Amino acid sequence: MEHKADWMYEKKWGIMVCYLADYAGNSSPMESYEEQWNKRINQFNVRNFVKQLSEIKCGWLIFTMGQNSGYYCSPNQTYDEIVERKISRLSKRDLIKDLAEELNSKDIKLICYLPSHAPVLDTYAVEKLKCTPSWDGSMWGLKKGQYKIPEEIDERLTEFQKNWQAIIREWSNRWGKLVSGWWFDGCYYADKMYNHPDAPNFKSFAESAKSGNKDSIVAFNPGVKIPVISFTEYEDYTAGEISHALPVFYRWLPLSRFIKNVQFHILTFLGDDWGRGNVRFSKELITGYTKHINSFGGAITYDILPPDENGNIPPPFLDIFKNINDTI
Numbered sequence: 001m002e003h004k005a006d007w008m009y010e011k012k013w014g015i016m017v018c019y020l021a022d023y024a025g026n027s028s029p030m031e032s033y034e035e036q037w038n039k040r041i042n043q044f045n046v047r048n049f050v051k052q053l054s055e056i057k058c059g060w061l062i063f064t065m066g067q068n069s070g071y072y073c074s075p076n077q078t079y080d081e082i083v084e085r086k087i088s089r090l091s092k093r094d095l096i097k098d099l100a101e102e103l104n105s106k107d108i109k110l111i112c113y114l115p116s117h118a119p120v121l122d123t124y125a126v127e128k129l130k131c132t133p134s135w136d137g138s139m140w141g142l143k144k145g146q147y148k149i150p151e152e153i154d155e156r157l158t159e160f161q162k163n164w165q166a167i168i169r170e171w172s173n174r175w176g177k178l179v180s181g182w183w184f185d186g187c188y189y190a191d192k193m194y195n196h197p198d199a200p201n202f203k204s205f206a207e208s209a210k211s212g213n214k215d216s217i218v219a220f221n222p223g224v225k226i227p228v229i230s231f232t233e234y235e236d237y238t239a240g241e242i243s244h245a246l247p248v249f250y251r252w253l254p255l256s257r258f259i260k261n262v263q264f265h266i267l268t269f270l271g272d273d274w275g276r277g278n279v280r281f282s283k284e285l286i287t288g289y290t291k292h293i294n295s296f297g298g299a300i301t302y303d304i305l306p307p308d309e310n311g312n313i314p315p316p317f318l319d320i321f322k323n324i325n326d327t328i
Contacts, residue, residue: 011059049311070122257297
């Protein structure tokens with residue numbers, strides 16, 4: 001039976017890059033970086049970057065569109081109309097589109113990374129987008145007293161969810177089949193926000209992401225979970241976030257690559273943490289572990305240090321993947 005994530009199963013492994021205005025996991029707000037951000041995005045050498053990915057023959061790229069600072073690497077009219085900032089924090093260049101076109105020419109799939117919530121370090125945007133829970137949102141990095149809570153805000157953050165899904169829908173419709181998947185971070189409050197029969201819910205969330213490409217695959221990240229889980233029928237592969245512990249053979253999956261008909265996939269960092277540090281594993285371990293995950297039909301993504309503006313990947317993170325496909 002054909003599955004939407006068959007290509008992930010066939011390609012076996014991919015790369016993730018946290019290309020951000022600040023850095024992954026930053027907890028300090030950024031101000032007045034619009035000019036520098038646009039300069040960085042405009043200078044990004046897509047062709048050189050993709051050439052390196054093609055040389056190591058990775059199957060896909062998970063690329064951050066933005067995270068908590070509110071700086072995104074693609075324009076979005078819906079976002080700007082809702083947030084109403086005089087100078088947009090969204091880049092003028094559509095880096096995602098340019099990346100997708102170049103990646104597609106090399107038969108490398110693109111998966112877009114996006115948080116499931118507003119950029120928590122940009123309080124102005126948090127309030128405009130109505131991502132202002134009355135409950136404890138500390139797992140997102142939202143702190144009580146940081147933002148104003150309008151009286152009309154409900155527990156499900158219905159208005160925010162509708163706003164966010166409309167923003168995602170604009171991006172998805174623009175890129176169409178150029179983008180093959182989505183990885184949504186921070187889906188920590190599923191029972192409050194998504195596990196409901198009526199929209200907005202997981203179903204409408206997935207539909208917004210797939211509006212431009214019904215064949216794209218979607219994952220919703222519940223956080224670090226071992227064993228890896230799938231917690232909704234509306235995702236196509238497991239988010240599979242792993243940090244300092246690598247799961248080994250799943251005895252209940254010896255002959256199957258699926259968890260509840262969802263492609264088994266894990267994502268971990270190759271450096272000391274997400275998007276930074278030195279290579280923490282040997283080439284032998286990377287090769288053996290990738291082969292292990294593939295042995296029961298699983299797929300794996302390795303987060304590496306982000307490239308510079310010229311698209312150059314740090315050599316230690318590039319070299320470790322050379323010729324890996326010859327041995328897995």
